[in-house]
Amino acid sequence: MSPGQVQPEYRQRVLPPRVSTLWWLGKGTYFAFILRELSCVFVAWFVAYLLLLVRAVSQGDASYQEFLAWSATTPILLLNLVSFLFLIFHTVTFFDAAPRAMVMKVGRNRVPGRVVLAGHYAGWAAASAIVCWLLLGA
Amino acid sequence: MADRIKLQVARYRPEREAEATFDEYEVPCPKDWVVLDGLNHVKDRIDGTLAYRWSCRMGVCGSCGMMVNGEPKLTCATFLADYAPGPIRVEPLRNFPVVRDLIVDIGDFMRKLVTVRPWIVREEEKPLSAGEYLQTPEQMDDYKQYSMCINCMLCYAACPVYGLDPLFIGPAAIALAQRYNLDSRDEGAAERHRVLSEHEGIWGCTFVGECTRVCPKHVDPAGAIQRYKLTAAVETVKAFFMPRGA
Amino acid sequence: MTPSHDVVLVGGGGAGLRAAIAIAETNPRLSIAVVSKVYPMRSHTVSAEGGSAGAIGADDSTDEHAYDTISGGDWLCDQDAVEAFVTEAPEELLRLERWGCPWNREADGRIAVRPFGGMKKKRTWFAADKTGFHMLHTLFQTSLKYASVVRYDEWFVTRLLVDDGRVQGVVAIDLQSGKIEAITARSVILCTGGCGKIFPFTTNASIKSGDGMALAYRAGAPLKDMEFLQYHPTGLPFTGILITEAARSEGGYLINKDGYRYLQDYALGTPQKEPVLRTMELGPRDRLSQAFMKELEKGRTIETPYGHVVHLDLRHLGEKKIDAKIPFVRELCRKYQNLDPVKDLIPVRPVLHYMMGGVHTDIDGATPLAGLYAAGEVACVSINGANRLGSNSLTELLVFGARAGKAAAEHASRNLEISQSVLGQARDEHRRIEQELLNKKGSERIADLREEMQKTMEESAGIYRTGASLMKAVDRLRSVQERYANVAIEDRSKAFNTERVSALELSNMLGVAETIVMSALRREESRGAHQRTDFPKRDDKRFLGHSLVHRNPDGSARVEYLPVTITRWPPAERIYGEAAPHGGSNKAPGSSLPS
Structure with a gap:
């Protein structure tokens, strides 16, 4: 016989668990979780958008100008704005998880979560600064 | 503060009904009474047929977890007065089959727990006469938090992933696997890795984080899982670049 | 088909699980059933706070441990049992270390021991203030690796099956389905713990109803030293939550309804502002409990809905000291009693804590009834005599759980037939439960x-x-x-x-x-x-x-x-002061003393 619990030969009828389709509306944290899952769609959109940009640039100046004009249309602007907000949300929640996933030690002492978190934000700021420098400095 | 409060208690008697119903009871509400005391009052004085589990009434045996107004709680640590003027809805833990009234079947967890091998695994054991394995307080801190789990199942009740995919191994079992993985005396991480790195293992978790929020013992199962994801990812990368344990 | 095993364990707490592992290691071919009315990790071992005694210090010896135990037990301990107990204690505790128990450590990684009331040397192993919890979960999780251990979780045993002068199994109700079934076995070990719920004020969990004692007694095994019940002087009246001695050794006052430190009236010294070892609030446990009874007679206690209490006053210690020295006391009060010792008085009274007596067994856990064994609080070997020393009971369930397991395994390895007549007994029991309890x-x-x-x-x-x-x-x-x-x-x-x-x-x-x-x-x-x-x-x-x-x-x-078996220590006067808690250690930061 295998270890663990013995299965009774017969059981009373149990009430199976049920999850309603709208379970994620029940609680703020569940809703935030669904939003974060949804944010992946917008991450994908930014990747696609970047690829479109690269293609436009590779096809010459006219194509690039056309891409810029298209990007300036209201629907695309709106879409990018929403995407941007979702990406911020995605990043912040991802960073929040980092101190718990990354356990780093200096000598015998664990690096405090705040430091790990600060490191992530510092990295983000540095990356953003480089991008800004490339764009504005050029 | 009102001196009495209403409890709306979920009832399910498999021989009598196909669905859960609610019974309402009015119980005294002194400052030091917890929800469990209210249920005991019902059982002793009003309705002896009400079925629920309890034992220690000091938050360490893990028996009395229930949904209180939709939140998974240890009912021995949930004061009635905090819900005044009421009513308070008391239901069995979510995501588990209900056996009777407030009693759920946790057999699924008990079977999953065995699969993560929650015991010290060693290739070789030194004899007792050689004394203890040294373990500094710092080494103990690495796993201590995860050893505090009382198996109360509140995290499973809070986890929507477990609700949607019953194959998911779940927060407490993974935290307990980590408890042994991070113990300096243990050598079983590789064996546990096979189970934990399956789809129903850590990768099932999408980091809702509710398990950690409801944990009465601050075990932080969500942290344990994310931490193991990182470990597993690093292992995978290592295995790719350095096959056959270079 | 009647389920059949070689050994049935009734109860899945510390003693039961230790016994199960001992059997599995003694003879892997034996089939072991752990039959418990709760899931094993819910067992009451989980509530023990203080620690588990075993002499390992360089300045300590098993003889000293034995003497403390025997004198503390007022010379009613069987000294051969105590000698076996103190000898095997360190190795049993060490075995638990092998299985992963997070014993507190010294800075260099060695096991740490702390002092405990009644023990003259530091020999109490502890896992923070949750020793019982860690021991139970360690044993439970370790037991999972033995394929020969089968669990009957949430089965309530109602009767022992006895025929031909030997125990041959049990009848139990599977609570989930309500099915009543016989489980036969060549050996049965009772590990059901104590019986605190017989009393209104107790630290015992609601499941502690003396089931094993009643089962053995009805089956014809005698109970030993049942008049010896230990009280703890400071428990919360309604919940039975125990407030450890540390609260008093940090300077807490016990006061009656007039705010008077009444212990001064009972030859326990004169009140000082700071705690003084072995006087007043740091007097021996039994004297404190007795003083409460005298106050009750004099009408100087406080009446509450849950009965009479006195007050433990910690307020003068201040929030900082309480949080630094006895955080666990504050946490318990706030989480489970809705009061804050920083600003509220704690209502306390003597509460029943431990049953020294139990099913009469020999040094191997064997009862006079063949095939029946007992270990842990349900049993009386006796190492506790007339008064148990704090931190001996957790060790007891390891030492005698293992001993009973080995003896039961040996007994079960003999070729004993299960009589047909016990199945008839099981049918009678089935009828009795249905008639007496379902259709009445x-x-x-x-x-x-x-x-x-x-x-x-x-x-x-x-x-x-x-x-x-x-x-x-x-x-x-x-x-x-x-x-x-x-x-x-x-x-x-x-x-x-x-x-x-x-x-x-x-x-x-x-x-x-x-x-x-x-x-x-x-x-x-x-x-x-x-x-x-x-x-x-x-x-x-x-x-x-x-x-x-x-x-x-x-x-x-x-x-x-x-x-009483007396080997080396002839009866002497039990000096009260010796049973008083050692104060020095209580000053150590973060150490919460024993209950």
Whole structure:
């Protein structure tokens, strides 16, 4: 016989668990979780958008100008704005998880979560600064 | 503060009904009474047929977890007065089959727990006469938090992933696997890795984080899982670049 | 098909799980069943806070551990059992270390030990203030790796099957389905723990109803030293939550309704602002409990809905000190009692903590009934004598759990047939439970009977007893027993019928209560935890012996005496001061002292 619990030969009828389709509306944290899952769609959109940009640039100046004009249309602007907000949300929640996933030690002492978190934000700021420098400095 | 409060208690008697119903009871509400005391009052004085589990009434045996107004709680640590003027809805833990009234079947967890091998695994054991394995307080801190789990199942009740995919191994079992993985005396991480790195293992978790929020013992199962994801990812990368344990 | 195993363990707490592992390691071919009315990790071992004793210090010896245990037990311990106990204690604790128990460590990684009330040397191993919890989970999780251990979780044993003078199995209710089934075995080990719920004020969990004692007693095995029940002086009255000695050693005051530190009236010293070792609030446990009773008589206690209390005042210590030194006390009060010791008085009173007596066993856990073994609080070997020393009981369940496991394994390895007639007994039991408890319309509420029993025991067989009070208890218990025949069970369901379980537990408690009263009546002396005001002195001439209570065929109780085994330590005066907690260590930051 295998270890663990013995299965009774017969059981009373149990009430199976049920999850309603709208379970994620029940609680703020569940809703935030669904939003974060949804944010992946917008991450994908930014990747696609970047690829479109690269293609436009590779096809010459006219194509690039056309891409810029298209990007300036209201629907695309709106879409990018929403995407941007979702990406911020995605990043912040991802960073929040980092101190718990990354356990780093200096000598015998664990690096405090705040430091790990600060490191992530510092990295983000540095990356953003480089991008800004490339764009504005050029 | 009102001196009495209403409890709306979920009832399910498999021989009598196909669905859960609610019974309402009015119980005294002194400052030091917890929800469990209210249920005991019902059982002793009003309705002896009400079925629920309890034992220690000091938050360490893990028996009395229930949904209180939709939140998974240890009912021995949930004061009635905090819900005044009421009513308070008391239901069995979510995501588990209900056996009777407030009693759920946790057999699924008990079977999953065995699969993560929650015991010290060693290739070789030194004899007792050689004394203890040294373990500094710092080494103990690495796993201590995860050893505090009382198996109360509140995290499973809070986890929507477990609700949607019953194959998911779940927060407490993974935290307990980590408890042994991070113990300096243990050598079983590789064996546990096979189970934990399956789809129903850590990768099932999408980091809702509710398990950690409801944990009465601050075990932080969500942290344990994310931490193991990182470990597993690093292992995978290592295995790719350095096959056959270079 | 009747399930059949080589060994059945009744109870899955510390002793049961240790026994299960011992059997699996002794003989891997034996099939082991752990039958418990709760999931093993819910067992009451989980609540133990303080620690587990085993001599390992360079300045310590097993002889000193033995002497502390024997003198603390007022010379009623069997000294051969104590010697085996102290010898095997360190290796058992070390074995638990192998299995992963997070024992507190010194900075260099070695096991740390701390002082404990009644122990003259530091020898108490501890895992923060949750020693029992960690030991139980370590044992439970370790037991999972043995394929020969099969668990019957949430099965309630109602009867031992006995034929041909030996125990051959049990009858149990599978609570989930309500099915009643015989489980046969060549050896049965009782590991069901204590019986604190017989009393109204107790630290014991609600599941501690003396089931194993009642099972053994009804099956014909005698119970030993049942008059010895240990009180803890400071428990919360309603919940039974224990406030550790550390609260007092950090400077807490015990005050009566006039705010007066009443201990000064009972030859416990003069009140000082700072705590002084072995005086006032740091006097021995039993003296503190007795002083409470005197205050109660004088009408100087505080009446609450849950009975009379005195107050433990920690307010003058201030938030900083409380949080630094006794955070666990504050956490318990806030989380489970809704009061804050920083600004509120804590209502406390003596609460029943531990049963020294139990099923009579020898040094290997064997009872006089062949095939029946017992270990842990349910058993009485006896190493606890008339008064248990704090931190000996957790070790006891390891040492004697393992010993009982090995002995039961050996017994089960012999080629013993299961008699056909026990299956007939099982059918009778099935009928009895169905008829008595499912199809009966009584009118007595279980809770009323339970409260009457508890009140009787507290008033007549509590901290102080007299011949007259005990005689009264006999009558009152008999009347409760009669009313029990008319008990009301509203729940007709088979699925998880907790009311039926409560009724069976009540029946068990009533049986055990009777044995306590009968044993206490017979012992006309005061020794350890048994205090007779009509016989205030220890009387070695007449009573240096174990009381053994047998059940007569007509159901009445018969008390006999068994000599105490004395090997190297002749009886001497028990010096009260020695049982006082050691104060020095309590000053260590973060150390929460033992309960």
